[in-house]
Amino acid sequence: MSATDVVARPTGTPAGRPARSHQRGPGIAQKLLPLVPAVVLLLLFFAGPVIWSLYTAFTNEALSGVGAGATRFIGLGNFRRMFSDPAFLSSVVRTVVFVIGSAVIGQNCLGLLIAMLLRGRSRAVQSAVSLVVVGAWVMPEIVAAFCWYAYLNRTGSLNSWLGHIGFHQDWLYTAPMFGVILANVWRGTAFSMMVYSAALSDISPDVEEAASIDGASGWKRLWLVTLPMIRRSIMTNLMLITLQTLAVFTTIYVLTGGGPGTKSQTTPIYMYEQAFKFYNLGYGTAMALILLIVGALFSLVYLRFLNVDEK
Amino acid sequence: MSTLAPARSAPPRAPRSFSITSPRRSPARLLALLALAVVVIAFVAPMLWLVLGSLHRDAGLSVPFGAGWTFDNYSKVMNATTLWTPLRNSCILAGCSAVLTVIVSSLAAYPLSRYQMRFRRMFLYTIVFSTGLPLTAVMVPVYVMFAHFNITDSIWATVLFMSATSLPFGIWMMKNFMDGVPVTLEEAAWCDGAGWFQSLRRIVMPLMAPGVAVVTIFTFVVQWGDFFIPFILLLSPGKQPASVGIYTFFSQYGAVAYGQLAAFSVLYTLPIILLYGVLGKFLGGAFSFAGGLKG
Numbered sequence: 001m002s003a004t005d006v007v008a009r010p011t012g013t014p015a016g017r018p019a020r021s022h023q024r025g026p027g028i029a030q031k032l033l034p035l036v037p038a039v040v041l042l043l044l045f046f047a048g049p050v051i052w053s054l055y056t057a058f059t060n061e062a063l064s065g066v067g068a069g070a071t072r073f074i075g076l077g078n079f080r081r082m083f084s085d086p087a088f089l090s091s092v093v094r095t096v097v098f099v100i101g102s103a104v105i106g107q108n109c110l111g112l113l114i115a116m117l118l119r120g121r122s123r124a125v126q127s128a129v130s131l132v133v134v135g136a137w138v139m140p141e142i143v144a145a146f147c148w149y150a151y152l153n154r155t156g157s158l159n160s161w162l163g164h165i166g167f168h169q170d171w172l173y174t175a176p177m178f179g180v181i182l183a184n185v186w187r188g189t190a191f192s193m194m195v196y197s198a199a200l201s202d203i204s205p206d207v208e209e210a211a212s213i214d215g216a217s218g219w220k221r222l223w224l225v226t227l228p229m230i231r232r233s234i235m236t237n238l239m240l241i242t243l244q245t246l247a248v249f250t251t252i253y254v255l256t257g258g259g260p261g262t263k264s265q266t267t268p269i270y271m272y273e274q275a276f277k278f279y280n281l282g283y284g285t286a287m288a289l290i291l292l293i294v295g296a297l298f299s300l301v302y303l304r305f306l307n308v309d310e311k
Numbered sequence: 312m313s314t315l316a317p318a319r320s321a322p323p324r325a326p327r328s329f330s331i332t333s334p335r336r337s338p339a340r341l342l343a344l345l346a347l348a349v350v351v352i353a354f355v356a357p358m359l360w361l362v363l364g365s366l367h368r369d370a371g372l373s374v375p376f377g378a379g380w381t382f383d384n385y386s387k388v389m390n391a392t393t394l395w396t397p398l399r400n401s402c403i404l405a406g407c408s409a410v411l412t413v414i415v416s417s418l419a420a421y422p423l424s425r426y427q428m429r430f431r432r433m434f435l436y437t438i439v440f441s442t443g444l445p446l447t448a449v450m451v452p453v454y455v456m457f458a459h460f461n462i463t464d465s466i467w468a469t470v471l472f473m474s475a476t477s478l479p480f481g482i483w484m485m486k487n488f489m490d491g492v493p494v495t496l497e498e499a500a501w502c503d504g505a506g507w508f509q510s511l512r513r514i515v516m517p518l519m520a521p522g523v524a525v526v527t528i529f530t531f532v533v534q535w536g537d538f539f540i541p542f543i544l545l546l547s548p549g550k551q552p553a554s555v556g557i558y559t560f561f562s563q564y565g566a567v568a569y570g571q572l573a574a575f576s577v578l579y580t581l582p583i584i585l586l587y588g589v590l591g592k593f594l595g596g597a598f599s600f601a602g603g604l605k606g
Contacts, residue, residue: 031426034507035434038419038478045475046441046449053452061455114350117343129347132354138587140536142554143361143576146561149372150364150569151357156372158356186357218339239443247445250538254558268447275451276543284451291448299443303436 050292057286063279071282078286087262088287091270095246098181098266103245106185108238111192115200116222118193130193137190145254148183152255176256176264183251188244192237199233200226232305239302243295267291361580364573371569384574388560394578396549397556401579403466404541404552405534408473412530413523415474416481417489421511423482424489425497435486442479449476450543457544464546473540477530484529488522489515521593528590532583553579 057078061071082088114133118126136144150156152171159168171179203226211225227234249268252258258265258273265273267287275284364370368379388394423431453472454463462468496518497510505513516523538554545551548559557575564571 028428030507031422031428034418034421034511035423037415038482041415041471041475042441042478045453045472046478049449049452049456050444052456056452056455114347117347117350121343121347125344125347129351132351134587135358135584136354138532138583139580140538140554140583142536142538142558143580146557146572146576147357147361150360150573153372157360157374160373183357186354243443243445247447249447254561268445271448271451275454281451281455285455288448288451291445295443295445295448296440299440302443303440306439 053285053289053292056282057289059282061282061285063281074282078283081283082286082290087265087270088267090262091265091267094177094264095266095268097177098184098248098252099242099245101177101181102184103188103241104238106181107188107192107241107245108234110185110189111194111237112196112234114189114193115196116226118197119200130190133193134190136186137188139187141187141250142254144187145183145251148179148186148251149255152179152183172256173260176260180252180255180264183255184245184248187251188241191244192241195233195237195240196230199230203229236302236305239298239305243298243302246291246295246298361573361576364570365577367570369570370573384570385578387568388571388575388578392548393556393560394553394575397551397553398579400466400550400556401535401552401554404470404473405531407470408477408534409527409531411470411474412477412481413485413527416478416485416526417511417516417523419478419482420485420489421507421515423486425494425507435483438479438482442483446476447539450539454543463544464550466545466550469541469544472544473534473537476540477533481526481530484526485522488519488525491522492518524593525590528586528593532586532590535583 058073058075059071060074060077114129118129121129139147149172151158153159154170154173158171162168207229208221208225211221216224247268248266249272252264252266252269253272256264258269262270268291271284271287271291274280274287360370360372360374363374365384366380366382367374368381368383369375370384422428423435457463457468492515497514500510500514535552536554538558541552541555542558545555548556551559557572557579560575561572
């Protein structure tokens, strides 16, 4: 993808944007000097491990067992094992279910719905709703997970309320995926809500009014006018929340630990287990590499929607 | 905010169709308010246990009504090993990585904002690209690398790693804030013979103080709340931050002392809530900064 074919965005040019033609002054070496600390840190602690994983993923490195004494290069062994490992394959399916359920459907739709419902409401209603929704987002992930652990537990609040209508069950055992998806929707919706609120406030009311004068009903206006106008925000938001949800670990780890059995074991949880519980670092790294590649692909798509010079 | 204000004065002539986007007709308005009330209740419900449980003597995973309200849960967790040491470690980890991120990213943002360079665009794309990589996946190779160089369980190595993870987003935000400072203001200083560093320190940074505050607070909040990085990289309890300390407490005493777990959680969350309040002030209220993320 070349940088130049990113569509320029006419809005939001920063005030008093500096003239880029400033050519006199320091030479190239001096110009680059301030970048050095950032580049060194990023290379050592970010790019370094990623490149390192390219090596580890092809070895049998482990902290116990065969690979512990002498780490050997085993070629595609880890990847062959991965794609014939039923536990890995079903963890991928669960990850897809988790991402689609909690991000693409849950956070995205609920966030859009709340943002639309909040349009034109009084200041008091707007701040009350965003306080609560954003509150769930601001909370440290581990505390949010405790809240949901207590909420969904057999003896938790939800059951003590539902008990009155006889709908009482141990949610984290009977429907663990549903539980972790709900918790993640609760935690992440604020982000989509804020993105969509910002996008919707950019739409001129005239456009929608014109549509409604032309006789478009509420739903038609939504499908044919409002949504197409914010489609750029929708795509950006979908990319970002998919990336965030793909990497969710703490919420699931605290709520169910991947269980019962492996019923809510997503790929990050399985990777953690393999690498840090069974100390199969080579195998764990190979899984990490796959996750990184999937993340990188989504990240590249996200870049398509972004123009670094216009923001 | 009322987008269709004129129409409101003539409700009988409005088309009789259901709308979820316009505020003018009262049945739709009522329905919208009702839906928002449901949203508020659904979002508040899971938080109730946290606040009520921390204040009740007999708190389990649900909180009984009636007598037993107390601050005992708070006083019980307020000791060095349970609360103060982990909180101190959280302050060190989040504070140092926030300061480091701000210094390094403001330095890096200067040439990216001020000079026309051939690979500037490329660099910015790489920066944004790396904000998207799943950090969870990076942790396995990071651990392998840390173990190889024998720097696991080191607070300073963890601070450096945390800063590196905050840097891409920090540089990105800092560069955008810096673009807002007109370059003409610096020209006078250049004429007086000031170098880039003096111009950055004496002119640009003071003018973008709110931006610097935003990056500082944002990095602090993210690292304060992070669980996975210290969980993997820090092994001795004396070095672990509150996020890991609270998890250890949960797995050790979770089954018996839910009230204390809730109290611990509240004390750990409170600083973040306060900082977000401050952040909201800098950003003109209304938590609007997610707008900065979109293209």
